[in-house]
Amino acid sequence: MTTTPTPRRPRGVRRAGDQVFRGLSTGASLLILLVLAGVAVFLTVEGIPGITADPQDVKSGESFLPFVAPLVFGTLLSALLALIISLPLSVGVALFISHYAPRRLGAALGYVIDLLAAVPSVVYGAWGIAVLAGWLAPAYAWLETHLGFIPLFAGPASATGRTIMTVGVVLALMILPIMTAICREIFLQTPRLHQEAALALGATRWEVARMAIFPYARSGIVSAAMLGLGRALGETMAVAMVLSASGVVTFNLISSTNPSTIAANIALSFGEASGLTVNALIASGLVLFVITFVVNFTARAIVDRRKDFSGAN
Amino acid sequence: MSTVVTPEPGTRPETSLADQLRGRSLPAGAARVVVGVALATAVLAYVVGASPVQAVLLAWVVTLALPVWSYAVEGRRKAVDRLVTVLVSSAFVLALFPLASILWTVISKGAPVLSAEFFTYSMRNVVGEGGGIYHALIGTLLITGAATVISVPIGLLTAIYLVEYGAGGRMARWIRFLVDVMTGIPSIVAGLFAYALFVLFFGEGVRMGIGGSVALSVLMVPVVVRSCEEMLKLVPNELREASYALGVPKWRTITKVVLPTSLAGIVTGITLAIARVIGETAPLLIIAGMTDSVNFNLFDGRMATLPVFAYTSIRNPGVPPEFALERAWGAALVLLIIVMLLNLAARLVSYFFSPKGER
Numbered sequence: 001m002t003t004t005p006t007p008r009r010p011r012g013v014r015r016a017g018d019q020v021f022r023g024l025s026t027g028a029s030l031l032i033l034l035v036l037a038g039v040a041v042f043l044t045v046e047g048i049p050g051i052t053a054d055p056q057d058v059k060s061g062e063s064f065l066p067f068v069a070p071l072v073f074g075t076l077l078s079a080l081l082a083l084i085i086s087l088p089l090s091v092g093v094a095l096f097i098s099h100y101a102p103r104r105l106g107a108a109l110g111y112v113i114d115l116l117a118a119v120p121s122v123v124y125g126a127w128g129i130a131v132l133a134g135w136l137a138p139a140y141a142w143l144e145t146h147l148g149f150i151p152l153f154a155g156p157a158s159a160t161g162r163t164i165m166t167v168g169v170v171l172a173l174m175i176l177p178i179m180t181a182i183c184r185e186i187f188l189q190t191p192r193l194h195q196e197a198a199l200a201l202g203a204t205r206w207e208v209a210r211m212a213i214f215p216y217a218r219s220g221i222v223s224a225a226m227l228g229l230g231r232a233l234g235e236t237m238a239v240a241m242v243l244s245a246s247g248v249v250t251f252n253l254i255s256s257t258n259p260s261t262i263a264a265n266i267a268l269s270f271g272e273a274s275g276l277t278v279n280a281l282i283a284s285g286l287v288l289f290v291i292t293f294v295v296n297f298t299a300r301a302i303v304d305r306r307k308d309f310s311g312a313n
Numbered sequence: 314m315s316t317v318v319t320p321e322p323g324t325r326p327e328t329s330l331a332d333q334l335r336g337r338s339l340p341a342g343a344a345r346v347v348v349g350v351a352l353a354t355a356v357l358a359y360v361v362g363a364s365p366v367q368a369v370l371l372a373w374v375v376t377l378a379l380p381v382w383s384y385a386v387e388g389r390r391k392a393v394d395r396l397v398t399v400l401v402s403s404a405f406v407l408a409l410f411p412l413a414s415i416l417w418t419v420i421s422k423g424a425p426v427l428s429a430e431f432f433t434y435s436m437r438n439v440v441g442e443g444g445g446i447y448h449a450l451i452g453t454l455l456i457t458g459a460a461t462v463i464s465v466p467i468g469l470l471t472a473i474y475l476v477e478y479g480a481g482g483r484m485a486r487w488i489r490f491l492v493d494v495m496t497g498i499p500s501i502v503a504g505l506f507a508y509a510l511f512v513l514f515f516g517e518g519v520r521m522g523i524g525g526s527v528a529l530s531v532l533m534v535p536v537v538v539r540s541c542e543e544m545l546k547l548v549p550n551e552l553r554e555a556s557y558a559l560g561v562p563k564w565r566t567i568t569k570v571v572l573p574t575s576l577a578g579i580v581t582g583i584t585l586a587i588a589r590v591i592g593e594t595a596p597l598l599i600i601a602g603m604t605d606s607v608n609f610n611l612f613d614g615r616m617a618t619l620p621v622f623a624y625t626s627i628r629n630p631g632v633p634p635e636f637a638l639e640r641a642w643g644a645a646l647v648l649l650i651i652v653m654l655l656n657l658a659a660r661l662v663s664y665f666f667s668p669k670g671e672r
Contacts, residue, residue, distance in 0.1 A: 021563075026479075029474045032467065032471055032488065043502070046508075092404030093404050100401050112409065115656070116412050118592075120591075121500075122594045122648070123645045173411050180408075206397040236595035237595055267599075270598070289499070293498075303493075
């Protein structure tokens with residue numbers, strides 16, 4: 001197999017081994033596309049009976065749209081809360097690691113933040129109930145007393161602290177590592193000459209960040225935020241465990257009646273579900289898949305447009 | 314470093330030119346002094362009787378004295394710079410705080426539970442005290458193992474396609490893009506996919522360990538592809554060309570030259586991918602379900618796993634609840650240890666076995 005028997009064809013010699021190997025690797029990558037399509041197809045096939053089901057046949061007793069709408073609302077609300085908390089924090093942490101911390105420490109500090117990503121979601125959920133909710137409950141009482149005139153904090157404040165706001169904080173922690181990693185990567189790619197030019201003009205470190213780093217990194221920060229949003233939308237267990245949900249639609253962030261999310265609702269009710277209820281849950285999963293797919297697709301398209309971006313995860 | 318100094322009326326003539334040009338600045342150790350004072354205040358407040366949270370908040374407020382001081386001495390621009398430095402550094406500390414709290418909570422609540430019995434007993438016929446995680450440990454190892462067996466060949470071959478065969482082509486670009494999009498599939502959707510797939514063959518209400526492996530593979534394959542791809546790209550082209558020049562076919566070049574060179578990186582990537590999926594709860598809750606007994610058969614019936622065990626113990630602790638909650642923390646600690654060990658192993662492999670100069 002190591003010599004070519006026909007010197008007349010200098011290139012394009014066909015060997016059985018090459019053909020097989022090429023076929024295998026091409027097949028594997030096509031299989032991945034097939035699986036991605038399969039996720040959409042199977043969820044649709046199993047979900048359609050749930051969408052068209054008679055309200056009497058499903059456990060919620062509602063037709064599909066009124067069933068899924070409050071869940072979509074809760075999903076978006078919790079993910080947005082997480083993003084609002086996490087975005088400034090992760091930009092700050094990334095800036096600290098890339099430009100403020102001593103250079104030799106930077107990589108090590110990055111690992112430490114990555115440890116947050118290694119914590120399983122069930123541990124986040126347990127910690128959220130046992131520790132974080134307890135910390136935040138007094139804060140909610142304070143917010144209700146002093147800022148109760150804002151509808152967001154209308155209360156009555158939850159005594160257990162298991163509110164959509166707590167969920168937002170937990171989700172913010174869970175999406176922090178990926179957002180930090182991407183921001184850090186882009187901050188480090190800012191052309192050195194831009195930064196040194198700014199320094200030479202007498203800019204302070206903050207002015208370098210504001211005038212050289214942020215304009216360069218803007219699209220990267222946007223896509224990092226969207227990837228974080230995608231993670232927060234789909235996160236299941238932490239929400240299912242921490243939230244005391246009652247399926248209402250409300251912007252009240254600190255009360256004990258909270259909107260549920262699609263993923264948490266599936267996790268909580270799938271075990272006991274049967275018949276068309278299962279199909280309705282799968283259909284709600286399809287809705288979640290479409291939402292996260294659109295968010296991730298857009299984010300990746302933004303990242304992809306920057307050819308020089310190497311990807312942080 | 315403001316270079317323009319507004320001449321003050323009281324400037325004495327003997328000020329040197331350098332001083333006039335330099336502008337006024339805080340003494341060199343100012344930041345350290347302020348941070349030191351802040352920490353001392355926090356310790357003092359804690360000793361006097363403030364709660365830890367109050368003490369930390371107080372320290373943070375004291376640190377804000379630095380930008381104020383700077384504003385008085387150095388002017389607005391430098392004060393803003395120092396303020397941002399304080400904010401950025403405290404963002405980092407703020408992010409570490411929950412990590413420390415999570416580790417502390419899990420270790421302090423989980424460690425007392427760990428015992429020989431905890432690792433070697435299942436929950437079969439156990440009510441209240443006693444029992445263990447043997448069945449869940451077996452389930453986690455089997456399901457994750459099967460997921461690895463499914464994902465690694467697919468992921469590695471796809472990475473080979475992306476780097477060696479399809480490089481730069483339109484199809485490779487699309488596959489890479491969609492694999493990236495796939496990394497964002499919510500884990501519960503992967504679970505539903507596996508359920509919807511298995512329902513077609515086994516009928517409604519199917520629960521099966523292998524279904525969990527399929528669901529985890531959906532989450533694992535994209536991670537494996539991306540990390541393997543990065544590693545294959547690092548293999549210098551000179552090695553491939555040297556091999557071709559010796560007349561070695563492409564597939565032999567890949568299996569004998571490219572893969573061995575990047576082996577350390579590939580192992581690292583796979584280990585990290587395992588660490589990522591071993592803690593997944595939602596898909597296993599959907600398709601693998603939960604049981605109290607040991608089940609060694611991936612293709613038959615419900616299978617307990619560590620994350621689902623921890624979840625159900627917290628969700629339905631039974632009466633009295635404290636024993637189930639203790640076991641849940643124990644299971645969470647074991648899970649955390651496994652994940653951290655996998656992460657550590659991955660870093661060690663890449664540190665000790667990667668080609669020198671590419672660490």
